[in-house]
Amino acid sequence: MIVDAVMTDHPSWLSAGNGAVYRAMRCGTSVWALTCTPAGSGGYGTAACLLLGAGEPQVVDVLDPATLAGENAVVAPLQEAGTVARWRNPDLWDALATSIIRQVVRAGQARKLYRAFCQAHGEPVSTPVGHTWLFPTPR
Secondary structure, rough: EEEEEEEOOOOOOOOOOOOOEEEEEOOOEEEEEEOEEEEOOOOOOOOOEOOOOOOOOOOOOEEEEHHOOOOOHHHHHHHHOOEEOOOOOOHHHHHHHHHHHHHOOHHHHHHHHHHHHHHOOEEEEEEEOOEEOOOOOOO
């Protein structure tokens, strides 16, 4: 899959020095490592979803703004931005905790708190691009 942009709004996304972005996520008993590397044209090339256990494939939503209809003032900037990919968060506990953290503080501070909490209490995960941590389980 080649997209122009990857939504990295979740605080677990990290940046590698080469422009790649990566994160780990839990889905039931499975752990997935997601890595997206830049393509030559400024977008992101084929995103690798590496399964570190057994389980269902991760769901990614891809929006091609060329299919949008509406007022030109709204649609035109989206069409210029190109296709966008966003992975769904399959871990309800992570999703709830992330939204609670984000409601209380600004985005930069929320990322910092989220990552510190994961490093202190989460499970470490090695990806092909870099090292990261999963959000702790409720236990």
